[in-house]
Amino acid sequence: MNRRHPFLASLIFMAAVMTIAATAFGETLYVSAKSAQVRSGKTSLDPVVANLTLGDSLDVISRNERWLHVRTANGIQGWIYATYVSPSKPAGGDNELAALGKGFRRTDTSGVTASAGARGLDKASESYAHRAGITQQHRDAVDRMTASKIPDEEIQAFLKAGRLGEYAE
Amino acid sequence: MRNKLSHRLFMTGLALLAAAGLAGCAEIQQAAEGVARNSGNERLAKTIRGGGTLIGGLLPIGYDEERIIGQAIALQVVARYGGVYDRPDLTRYVNLVGRSVALTCDRSDIDYRFAILNHDSINAFAAPAGYIFVTRGLLKTIKNEAELAAVLGHEIGHVTQRHILDVIQRSKQIAGVAEAGLAYAKTNPDAFKNVIDGAVKTLLDEGLDQSKELESDRLGVIFASRVGYDPAAYETFLTRLRTLKGDDPALFKTHPDFSSRLSAVQSTISEQKLPATGILLADRFSRAASGAL
Structure with a gap:
């Protein structure tokens, strides 16, 4: 004791x-x-x-x-x-298990990511659209959606105008 | 003699495969496969490759794959719901509300994108990697920005919790499929299409588990409240939805009953002590929607 x-x-x-x-x-x-x-x-x-x-x-x-x-x-x-x-x-991004899975699945991002830069559907998605018979009009719609950007400053201005977030009174 | 050699090679292969698993290194697995193949043991090479494939199938889907899956599902949603509604100003407004809510959600490191579907039904969908849709019919039933923020918050919740990816992950494991994303889309596009078609069927026709919908209801009201919207707005919206005669049976087939949803939202507001801010922004919503719906 x-x-x-x-x-x-x-x-x-x-x-x-x-x-x-x-x-x-x-x-x-x-x-x-x-x-x-x-x-x-x-x-x-x-x-x-x-x-x-x-x-x-x-x-x-x-x-x-x-x-x-x-x-x-x-x-x-x-x-x-x-x-x-x-x-x-x-966490942000892939966790360790997801990264491990990617290694085992032998995915090659560089080989299949389409349109360099921000714009566009990935090649694999384009290929899927073709196979699934998705019309060009609908592909363009998702393409535009993928490429759409709104600068942070504009979102901050939107929050400010609505007295939202840190701009609340 | 050959059996002994095969056994030794088999054990070496297994050891290398285990090492690959521990190190997370596909190169080690490929090296093991190469050693087996060069020694003339094609069966062992296939076993090693299959082992890696099996392990890969059990591991979570990474963001690169999620993006491909999200785009493919988004393509089907747009096609099934008559395309997007071509009103750039209203679409930008929905994006500003959605991206404001996403700014402080539990997975703010990815891009969220919002589009309006040119459809009269009352519905909203979320595909992986942040592809989110609301129908024109749903926007017509919304009265203010706080309601829209909570609806978009609900859909963002499906993305933060990776609900559709869970469905795909389970179907992959049942089918013994490892690659649902990039490599698979390339090497076996028919099987990739089957995976996507199955996910679309769940999303649009059968609905997610009710527990996932209720979890997203809770997250929707929390995410909208973090930005400062009044959480009671979502209660008002769900109550209105309950009184409406929805012309889209899918909404009621794929979502829990309204009593459960309202109860989940009310208990969340109370337990999380979400503040009643009174911020609804009905005028800003009306201005954005005016003449566009």
Whole structure:
């Protein structure tokens, strides 16, 4: 019984040290949105001081309702809208099992991806369309859909006009 | 003597195949296959190749394959539903709402694309890799942007949870098919077509498991709420849908009853403490839809 006490004491000491360390160095969060801005203040009207992308890490300095005071990996401090971050690092892309499966299936992306650049259906899809008797009009529709892009700035302007996301009042 | 050699080669092949599995390296598997073939043991070479194929069939579908599958299913959806509705301004508006919701969904690293199907029925579909469709008939029943955001959020939920890919993965395993994507589409296009046709049948005619639909209802209201839309809008929309006499039996055949759906949405709003923001944006929706439907 006596032997247990030093062990328990060590455990309690280690837990205390870990808690203090966590508090001292702040919580680490990750950007969970495709893109996000760090601003100099806690409103959407404040200037952007850093542009981040999915998976970027941040240290939390303090919290204020819907906004977090953070420090980026480059040491830039500012405020980020809380919806754009998550405590767990987003997976993004294929997981390890999917990548392993791709290796076994011996797929060759470069050999079958069609139209270089952003535009167009993949060759394999074109081949499927031909085999399935899909009309050119319908192929063009999915082709246009595949190629369609909307710049992030336009989506931000749309959110702002609707008082949505970080632009909410 | 030959049996002993064959046995040794067989064991070497198995060991190399296992190593390939552990390392995730198709080259090792190919090397093992080559050693067996060069030694004159074609049967072993086929076994090694078949082993890799079997393992490949059990592993998840990667994004490159998902994109091919998504495009092929999208082609069938467009063909079956009379093509897309050619109203660029309205299509852009639907894309702005959908992409705003997708910005903070649980799988925001891929591109989401939205199109309107030129069809009077009330329905929406999601193909893998972010190809999402709403019918003109569905847009006519929607009263504000918050309702549209939740409907698109529901479809985005099908993509984030890879619901159709699950169906394909299961059918692949039953059929013992490894390659449903790029290589398969190229080397065995007829079998690839069968895989796609089966998925389209599930999506358009039979419907996904009810649990998947309810999960997407929950995610739809969560994703729309993250952007700031009022979550109660989805309840209002589902209640309206329940009172409508849908002329498309597919919607009611392929989705759970409205009581279950409303219950799932209400419990999600309550459990997740989704805030009642009052943001519906009915005017912006009306302006976008005005004269276009």
